[in-house]
Amino acid sequence: MCDQTFMAATFGPCDSCSKASPLMNIYIKSEAINYCSFCVEMMACQGLQKGETLATLKKESENLKKKLEEERGKLNDIELHQVAEKVEAVAALSLKTRRVLKGHGNKVLCVDWCKDKRRLVSSSQDGKVIVWDAFTLNKEHGVTLPCTWVMACAYAPSGCAVACGGLDNKCSVVPLSLDRNENLAAKKKSVAMHTNYVSGCSFTNSDMQLLTSSGDGTCALWDVESGQLLQSFHGHTADVLSLDLAPSETGNTFVSGGCDMKANVWDMRSGQNIQSFESHESDINCVKYYPSGDAFASASDDATCRFYDLRADREVAVYQKDSIIFGASSVDFSLSGRLLFTGYNDYTINVWDVLKGTRVSILLGHENRISRVRVSPDGTALCSASWDNSLRIEGTGPRGNPTHPAPQLHPPAHSGRSQSVPRADRIYSPSNKFLVFPWVFSQWEWLGKSSKGSALEPS
Amino acid sequence: MSNNMAKIADARKTVEQLKLEVNIERMMISKAAAELMSYCEAHAKEDPLVTPVPSSENPFREKKLFCVIL
Numbered sequence: 001m002c003d004q005t006f007m008a009a010t011f012g013p014c015d016s017c018s019k020a021s022p023l024m025n026i027y028i029k030s031e032a033i034n035y036c037s038f039c040v041e042m043m044a045c046q047g048l049q050k051g052e053t054l055a056t057l058k059k060e061s062e063n064l065k066k067k068l069e070e071e072r073g074k075l076n077d078i079e080l081h082q083v084a085e086k087v088e089a090v091a092a093l094s095l096k097t098r099r100v101l102k103g104h105g106n107k108v109l110c111v112d113w114c115k116d117k118r119r120l121v122s123s124s125q126d127g128k129v130i131v132w133d134a135f136t137l138n139k140e141h142g143v144t145l146p147c148t149w150v151m152a153c154a155y156a157p158s159g160c161a162v163a164c165g166g167l168d169n170k171c172s173v174v175p176l177s178l179d180r181n182e183n184l185a186a187k188k189k190s191v192a193m194h195t196n197y198v199s200g201c202s203f204t205n206s207d208m209q210l211l212t213s214s215g216d217g218t219c220a221l222w223d224v225e226s227g228q229l230l231q232s233f234h235g236h237t238a239d240v241l242s243l244d245l246a247p248s249e250t251g252n253t254f255v256s257g258g259c260d261m262k263a264n265v266w267d268m269r270s271g272q273n274i275q276s277f278e279s280h281e282s283d284i285n286c287v288k289y290y291p292s293g294d295a296f297a298s299a300s301d302d303a304t305c306r307f308y309d310l311r312a313d314r315e316v317a318v319y320q321k322d323s324i325i326f327g328a329s330s331v332d333f334s335l336s337g338r339l340l341f342t343g344y345n346d347y348t349i350n351v352w353d354v355l356k357g358t359r360v361s362i363l364l365g366h367e368n369r370i371s372r373v374r375v376s377p378d379g380t381a382l383c384s385a386s387w388d389n390s391l392r393i394e395g396t397g398p399r400g401n402p403t404h405p406a407p408q409l410h411p412p413a414h415s416g417r418s419q420s421v422p423r424a425d426r427i428y429s430p431s432n433k434f435l436v437f438p439w440v441f442s443q444w445e446w447l448g449k450s451s452k453g454s455a456l457e458p459s
Numbered sequence: 460m461s462n463n464m465a466k467i468a469d470a471r472k473t474v475e476q477l478k479l480e481v482n483i484e485r486m487m488i489s490k491a492a493a494e495l496m497s498y499c500e501a502h503a504k505e506d507p508l509v510t511p512v513p514s515s516e517n518p519f520r521e522k523k524l525f526c527v528i529l
Contacts (some may be wrong), residue, residue, distance in 0.1 A: 026472065041464045054463065057470035064477035075487050083492040087500070090509060098519040118518070135518060235476070273476060275483065292498045294491070312491040313483065336502035337495070338509050355496055380507045381519050395519035396511050 014039055025271065032270070072314045080307070080316040084355035090338060093351055093361040098381065099393040101132055103139055107387040109166075109371050114155040117378045121162045122391055123150035129164045131176060134376075134383070134393055143174050143184045152201040152212070163191070163210055165198030171212045173224055192222045200243045202254075204268075211254060211268075213240040219256050221268060233266045235273040242286045246293045255296050257284030263298050265310065277308050279315045286330045286372075290354075291337045297354075299328035305342050307354065319352045321359065330372045335379030343370030349384055363394060 010023045014036040021036040035043065106126040113120055119140070123129045127148050131141040147168035154163045156173075165171030171192035174184050192198065196215035203210055204221075209230065213219045219233040219240055238259035245254045253274065257263040263284055265275040282301035289296045295309045295316070303324050307317040319340065326346035333340055339360065340352040349363040349370060368387035375382050381395040503509050507517070514520045 040468060043468070054467055054470060057467065057474055061470060061473045061477055064474065064481055068477060068481050071481060071485065075485050077487055078489045078492065080488070080492045080495070083489065084496060087496060091511070093508065094511075095508075272479075276476075276480060290495070290498075291502070292495070294498075295495060309486075309488070309491045309495070311486040312488050313485045314488070316488060316492065334506050334508045336499050336506035336509055338499045338503060338506065355492075355499060375508075378507070379505070380512070380517060382508075393519060395517060396508060 010034060016042075075312050075314065080355060081357040084357075087355055089356070090353050090360055093339070094396060095351075095361065095363055095382065095394040096396075097365055097392050098395040099134060099137060101134070101137060101391040101393070102389070103130060103132075104128060104389045104391075106389060107368070107371065108385040108389060108391055109149065109151050110153045111372050111374055111383050111385040111391055112153055112155045112162075113374055113376050113383065114159050115157055115377055116159055117376050117380075119155070119159065120383060120391070121153050121155050121164075122385055123153040123164050123166070124389070125149050129153055129162065129174070131162065132391075134381075141176055141184060143188065145172070145185075145188075149197070152198050154201050154203055154210075156203050156207045157205065158207050161207060163201050163203065165192065165201055165212065167197050169194050169197060169214075171198045171201045171210060171222075173210065189224075189227070191224050191227050192220060193227075194218070194220070196239070199239065199241045200256075202243060202245050204245060205249065211243060211245065213243040213256055213258075215239040217258070219243055219254075219266065231268065231271045233264075233271055233273070235264055235266075235276075236260050236262065241284060244288050244296065247289055247291060248293045251293055255287045255289060257287040257298050257300075259283040261300075263287055263296070263308065265296075275310065275313060277315065279306060280304070282327070285328065288331045288333060291333055291335065297331045297333065297340055299331040299342055301327035303327055303344075305331055305340065305352070307340075317354070317357050319350075319357060319359075324350070326369075329370055332373050332375045332382070334375055341373045341375065341382055343373040343384060345369040347386070347388075349373055349382075365392060366390070 012023060013020050015034050016039045023034040024037055024040055026033055104124040106124050108122050108124045111120055111122040118133055118135050120132045120134055125148055127145045127150060129143045129150060130139050133140055147166055150164050150166040152165045161173050161175045163171055163173045170190045172188045172190045174188045191210055192212045194214035194216050198212050198214050200213040201210060208224050210222045210224055217236045217238060220229055221231040223230055236258045240256050240258040243254055243256040252268040253265055255263055255265050261278055261280045263277045264273050267274055280300040280302055284298050284300045286299040287296055294311055297305055297307050299305045303326060304318050304320040305328050306315050309316045326344050328342050328344050330343040331340060338354055340354050342350050347366045347369060350359055351361040353360050366386040366388050370384055370386050372385045373382060381393050383391055383393050385391045
């Protein structure tokens with residue numbers, strides 16, 4: 001929590017007492033005010049004298065929240081999936097595992113593609129950051145960081161550097177050199193300093209600025225060359241777990257999601273929180289912008305992924321199923337934004353039709369939870385990083401050969417149903433009607449459905 | 460006492476933030492959804508995962524090896 005220690009973006013004479021000290025940059029009625037922390041407290045005290053008490057302020061904020069809900073409700077004239085009924089359904093997706101990248105000794109926590117569409121950087125729990133060539137499976141560079149749990153890694157837009165950070169509370173930039181024998185760890189430069197772990201990092205449009213999100217509840221924009229803090233973003237009341245930059249060239253907003261169940265959209269230049277969305281019921285693990293920049297998706301521990309439109313300022317779709325009970329850890333859109341790839345803690349990746357809200361496909365194969373899914377910059381492949389120490393690259397198979405069709409969930413007719421032969425490698429419920437969720441196996445299937453609709457309840 | 464002031468400062472910040480959020484301009488969902496749909500349709504042809512590309516253009520295809528015995 002970042003209320004007592006605050007990130008001082010500027011140091012200088014305070015606007016009210018003119019003493020030089022670290023200044024808190026706050027906004028009152030959209031005016032930027034730079035006061036030292038003592039004057040901020042004095043100002044709050046003056047508020048008391050005008051008859052404002054904590055209770056009246058709380059009441060006012062409750063009223064404003066209700067008004068916000070009302071204003072958002074007024075726009076709800078139709079649902080997204082209703083509008084999408086006229087669109088053709090997506091063709092059956094035939095994704096096959098094209099490459100398996102093995103080499104990490106421990107859980108892979110993060111992956112990012114390079115703009116050249118073939119290189120990847122991945123980071124893992126044991127402190128190793130590896131740069132791969134996805135076509136040839138070559139490991140081009142490897143850096144060992146002195147800390148464990150490198151939760152964030154990002155490729156620079158030029159392809160000449162990678163940024164990584166985690167439990168060391170820092171985000172460092174490592175320039176990649178063509179010389180294989182050079183010790184990359186020696187050239188590593190610490191850019192970002194937080195007071196808690198770094199959960200996400202991303203370069204802005206150039207190699208010169210780095211945006212980070214942290215467990216201390218703040219996001220921050222840093223200058224890579226000097227390591228200076230350019231802007232800090234306060235507003236989350238718990239750890240920030242993920243961030244994503246708006247895709248447009250001129251865009252200067254980003255979205256962040258955290259453990260306070262809120263997704264906030266920020267203006268990078270002013271540090272202002274522009275919009276806030278609070279409809280998830282648990283921590284938001286990942287946020288990702290829609291390719292057009294007008295919407296974003298979020299994945300949460302409440303087993304749902306949600307789609308928010310920024311201009312309508314509300315949630316427009318929820319991607320969930322009764323059979324999905326495990327938290328979603330990561331989301332990414334396909335190139336056109338029609339498909340949403342979501343990685344879950346039950347070792348699967350679900351592919352959703354963004355407009356219609358239906359599931360198109362499931363990707364199986366990982367043997368532990370998925371930590372990150374990323375679509376390549378040209379949209380031809382999906383890379384998934386998992387706690388089973390490997391990364392998989394999935395691409396389209398030859399036409400007309402679906403290898404992962406959407407599972408058919410038909411309630412069986414009571415008469416004439418053929419009895420499947422019990423298999424030795426599966427665990428059946430005593431009545432033989434239900435298959436108990438086998439975690440060690442990579443596939444699971446419904447054998448039957450009780451009237452209550454849950455496979456795990458005894459008949 | 461200072462804790463109380465901190466809470467008041469916090470509550471004030473929340474109130475100001477909410478006032479800003481209530482006043483932004485919003486679009487009807489029908490219009491926003493139509494724009495999302497048109498973006499999808501406009502870019503569907505370029506998306507290799509939505510409209511499959513022939514194997515020759517897929518960089519991750521399985522490479523067939525030719526073995527010529529001379």
